Amino acid sequence: MAIVAQHTKFSKVAWPVLAWAVGLLFFFPIFFMVMTSFKTDADAVKPEFLFRFTPTLENYTNMTNNYDYWRFATNSVITSVTATLFTLFVAVPCAYAMAFNPSRGTKDILMWMLSTKMLPAAAVLYPMIFMAKSLGIYDTKFLIVMVLSLINLPIAVWMLFTYFKDIPKDIIEAGQMDGLNTWGEVREILIPLAWGGIASTALLVFIFCWNEAYWTVRLTTIDAATLSKLIEGNRAPEGLFFGRLSAVSTAAVGPIVVLGWFCQKQLVQGLTFGAVK
Amino acid sequence: MANRTIPRLLQTPAIVLLLFWMLVPLSMTLFFSFIRYVLASTNRPEWTSPSISNWRGFGNYQYVWNQDSFWLAIQNSLLIVCSILFLTVILGVAIAILINRTFPGRGIVRVLLISPFFVMPAVNAVLWINMLLDPVLGLQGAAVAGANDLVALLRDAPVVGSFFSLWPQFEPISFRATQTSAYAVIMMVTWQWTPFAVLILMTSLQSEDQQQKEAAILDGASRWSQFRFLTLPHLARPIAIVVMIQAIFHLSLYAEIEIVSRGNGNKNLPYYIGELVNNNIGAASATGIFAVILANIVAIFLLRMLGKALME
Numbered sequence: 001m002a003i004v005a006q007h008t009k010f011s012k013v014a015w016p017v018l019a020w021a022v023g024l025l026f027f028f029p030i031f032f033m034v035m036t037s038f039k040t041d042a043d044a045v046k047p048e049f050l051f052r053f054t055p056t057l058e059n060y061t062n063m064t065n066n067y068d069y070w071r072f073a074t075n076s077v078i079t080s081v082t083a084t085l086f087t088l089f090v091a092v093p094c095a096y097a098m099a100f101n102p103s104r105g106t107k108d109i110l111m112w113m114l115s116t117k118m119l120p121a122a123a124v125l126y127p128m129i130f131m132a133k134s135l136g137i138y139d140t141k142f143l144i145v146m147v148l149s150l151i152n153l154p155i156a157v158w159m160l161f162t163y164f165k166d167i168p169k170d171i172i173e174a175g176q177m178d179g180l181n182t183w184g185e186v187r188e189i190l191i192p193l194a195w196g197g198i199a200s201t202a203l204l205v206f207i208f209c210w211n212e213a214y215w216t217v218r219l220t221t222i223d224a225a226t227l228s229k230l231i232e233g234n235r236a237p238e239g240l241f242f243g244r245l246s247a248v249s250t251a252a253v254g255p256i257v258v259l260g261w262f263c264q265k266q267l268v269q270g271l272t273f274g275a276v277k
Numbered sequence: 278m279a280n281r282t283i284p285r286l287l288q289t290p291a292i293v294l295l296l297f298w299m300l301v302p303l304s305m306t307l308f309f310s311f312i313r314y315v316l317a318s319t320n321r322p323e324w325t326s327p328s329i330s331n332w333r334g335f336g337n338y339q340y341v342w343n344q345d346s347f348w349l350a351i352q353n354s355l356l357i358v359c360s361i362l363f364l365t366v367i368l369g370v371a372i373a374i375l376i377n378r379t380f381p382g383r384g385i386v387r388v389l390l391i392s393p394f395f396v397m398p399a400v401n402a403v404l405w406i407n408m409l410l411d412p413v414l415g416l417q418g419a420a421v422a423g424a425n426d427l428v429a430l431l432r433d434a435p436v437v438g439s440f441f442s443l444w445p446q447f448e449p450i451s452f453r454a455t456q457t458s459a460y461a462v463i464m465m466v467t468w469q470w471t472p473f474a475v476l477i478l479m480t481s482l483q484s485e486d487q488q489q490k491e492a493a494i495l496d497g498a499s500r501w502s503q504f505r506f507l508t509l510p511h512l513a514r515p516i517a518i519v520v521m522i523q524a525i526f527h528l529s530l531y532a533e534i535e536i537v538s539r540g541n542g543n544k545n546l547p548y549y550i551g552e553l554v555n556n557n558i559g560a561a562s563a564t565g566i567f568a569v570i571l572a573n574i575v576a577i578f579l580l581r582m583l584g585k586a587l588m589e
Contacts (some may be wrong), residue, residue: 033400126565
C-alpha cells in the first residue's frame with residue numbers, strides 16, 4: 001500500500017506539471033509569433049531574445065502601408081460573413097425538414113451530402129477556373145462566397161441536423177395543434193430552442209471560411225483576395241520582415257483563435273458529423 | 278399527402294446546389310481527361326480549346342501513369358498523410374489521457390492546447406518555415422547555436438568533458454530543401470491537428486464507463502492493463518474517425534506545400550495537379566480523376582462508419 005500511496009503523491013505533482021508543459025509547448029509557436037510582432041524587424045531575427053527587447057507597436061501601425069492589410073481583411077470579413085449567412089439560409093430549412101419530417105431517403109441524402117465534402121478540391125480546380133473566367137466572375141467576392149458556401153454546406157446541414165434531432169417532436173406537434181404553420185413552427189419553436197446550435201454552427205462555418213486557403217488562393221488575384229492570399233503572397237521574407245509579417249499574421253489569426261476558444265465543444269460535434277458526442 | 282411537399286421544398290435548394298457542385302465541375306474534369314487540351318501550343322493551336330474532336334481516349338491517363346513525377350507525388354502524399362496520422366493519433370491519445378484528470382488550471386491548459394487548430398493554414402506555414410525553422414534567422418538557428426555553446430562548455434568540464442569532446446558540432450537543417458521540406462510540412466500540420474485528435478479523444482474518454490474501471494482497480498489491474506483492455510478498446514471508434522477525417526483533409530493539403538517549398542521536389546498530389554493546370558489540362562484532369570479515386574477509397578470506409586452512428 002505504501003508504494004501505491006507514494007505513487008499517487010508523485011503523480012499529484014508530476015501530472016499537472018507535465019500537462020501544463022504540454023499545453024505551453026503547443027501554445028509556444030503562437031506566443032512566439034505574438035512576441036515577434038512587437039519587435040522591430042532588426043530585433044525579430046534574434047529569436048534568442050524572447051523577452052529582452054524594446055517592444056514597439058510600429059509593425060501594427062504600419063500594417064496598412066506595408067501590406068495593405070485592411071483591404072484583405074475587409075475582403076475576408078465580407079466573404080466569410082456573407083458565406084456563413086448564405087450557408088445557414090440554405091442549411092437551416094434543409095436540416096429542419098430532415099429532422100422533423102424524415103423520409104426513407106433522408107439518411108442517404110445526408111450521406112451523399114457528406115460525400116461531396118470528400119471530393120478533392122484539386123480535381124475540379126481547372127473546371128472552376130474555366131467556368132469562373134467564362135462567366136466573368138473570376139476574382140470576385142461573389143465567386144468566393146459561392147465556393148465557400150458550397151464547401152461548408154454539408155457540414156452545416158449535418159451539424160444542424162444533429163441539433164434539431166434532439167428537439168422532442170412532441171413540442172412541434174403541440175405547436176401544430178395550436179394552429180402554427182411551418183414558418184410559425186420555425187419562428188416560435190425551432191429558433192428559440194435550437195438557438196445555441198444554430199449559433200455554434202454559424203461560428204464554425206465562419207472559422208472554416210476565414211481559414212480557407214485553397215480556393216481563396218487559386219480563384220483570386222487582387223479584387224477578392226483574402227488574408228490567406230496576403231500571407232501566402234509573403235511566404236518567404238528571407239528574414240527581412242519577420243516583425244511586420246508576424247504582426248499581420250497575428251492580426252489575421254487572433255480574432256479567430258479567440259472565437260475558437262468559445263466553440264470547442266461544438267467543434268467536436270461539427271467535425272465528427274455527430275459521431276462523437 | 279400534402280404534408281410531404283413542404284419538407285421536400287425546404288430541402289431542394291441545398292440539394293440542388295450540392296448536386297451542381299458535385300456534378301458540373303467533375304463531369305468537366307472527366308471530359309477534359311479524355312481529350313488533348315493545353316493552354317498554349319504554337320504547333321497545335323487546335324488543342325488549345327476543349328473540343329470532342331481532340332479525343333485522346335485513355336492517352337492522358339497513360340501519360341500521367343508513366344510519369345515519374347506522378348508517382349513521386351503519390352508517394353509524397355502518402356508519406357505526409359501517414360506520418361501526420363501516426364503522430365497525431367499517438368500524441369492525441371497520450372495528451373487526451375493526460376488532461377482527462379482534474380488538476381489546477383485544466384481549463385486554461387485545454388484552451389492553450391486547442392489554439393493551434395484555429396490558426397489559418399497559411400499563417401501556420403509562414404510562421405513555422407520562417408520564424409521557427411529558419412536555419413539562420415529563426416528559432417532553430419538560435420537553438421542549434423545554443424546547443425553548440427553548451428557542448429563547448431561541457432568539453433572543459435572535469436568528469437564528463439572527455440565524453441562531450443567526442444560530440445560533433447550540430448548543423449542547422451534547412452527545411453526548404455528537397456529532402457527535408459516534407460518533414461517541415463509534417464511537423465506544422467501535426468502541430469495544428471494534434472489538438473483536433475485530443476479534443477475528440479478527450480470527449481470520448483469522458484463517456485468511458487467508470488464503474489467498469491473501478492471494478493478493474495479493485496481486481497488489482499495495473500495501470501497498463503486498464504489502458505490496454507478498457508481505455509484503448511473504448512477509443513477504437515473515435516480513433517478511426519480521427520484517422521479518416523484527417524486523411525480526407527490532408528490528402529488535399531496545399532497551402533503548406535506551396536509556402537514551404539513551392540513544391541520543390543516535394544509535390545503532393547494537389548500541388549502536382551496545380552502545376553499541370555498551368556498548361557496541360559488533359560493531364561491535370563486525368564491526375565484529378567486519380568485523386569478522386571484515392572479519396573474515395575478512404576471515404577467509403579468513413580461513410581460506412583458514420584452511417585452506423587447516424588440514426589442512433
